[in-house]
Structure formats: C-alpha cells, structure tokens
Amino acid sequence: MKERTLHRDDKLKSGSEGSTLVLYNDDINTFDHVIKSLVEVCGHDSVQAEQCALIVHFKGSCEVKMGVPEVLNAMSRSLNAKGLNSIVRSI
Numbered sequence: 007m008k009e010r011t012l013h014r015d016d017k018l019k020s021g022s023e024g025s026t027l028v029l030y031n032d033d034i035n036t037f038d039h040v041i042k043s044l045v046e047v048c049g050h051d052s053v054q055a056e057q058c059a060l061i062v063h064f065k066g067s068c069e070v071k072m073g074v075p076e077v078l079n080a081m082s083r084s085l086n087a088k089g090l091n092s093i094v095r096s097i
Contacts (some may be wrong), residue, residue: 025069027078030091031062040090044070047084072097 027048029040037059044055048071061068070092071078078094085092 025078025094025096026069027073027081027085028093028095029058029062029070029085030067030068031065032091035089037063039088042066043085043088043090047081047088059075069090 020077026064029044037056041052041055042064044050044058045052048055049068050058058068071081075096078096082092082094
C-alpha cells in the first residue's frame with residue numbers, strides 16, 4: 007500500500023464529515039507523549055492536545071478529531087504505532 011502525506015485541509019469532496027477519531031485511556035503512556043502525539047498526528051495545538059489528554063484520562067476516551075474516514079484511519083494507525091489506543095467510528 008502506498009503511503010501519502012496527510013494535510014490538515016484533507017476533506018471529502020462533498021464536504022461531509024462522517025467519522026470521528028476516538029482516543030482511549032491507558033496506564034502506560036505519559037501525558038507528554040499523548041500531547042506530543044496529538045500535535046504531530048492530528049494537528050492539534052498544544053492547548054487542545056492537553057485538553058484531550060485530560061478528558062481521556064478522566065473519562066476514559068475522547069473524540070479527538072472529526073472528518074473523512076480515510077484520513078482518520080491513517081491518523082489512527084499513526085497514533086496506534088506510537089503506542090496509543092485509538093479507533094475510527096462512524097457517526
């Protein structure tokens with residue numbers, strides 16, 4: 007499978023956003039690692055990434071991104087490769 011670079015403005019041509027990227031809590035990764043990963047993979051700023059990390063820690067999961075399934079699946083694979091636990095859900 008050929009890899010391609012993800013851009014922040016990748017969108018489905020129809021403009022609809024039909025999925026969410028959900029990040030789950032674990033007892034292994036540090037807050038700093040989670041925040042850094044969300045900034046690198048999802049394009050969050052540091053404040054948004056920190057807020058998502060806190061929500062994941064206290065609630066068990068957080069929808070960290072909405073968008074096109076193909077783009078979110080690539081982001082999920084990248085987060086999972088960094089040792090985080092994420093999935094893509096249809097909405």
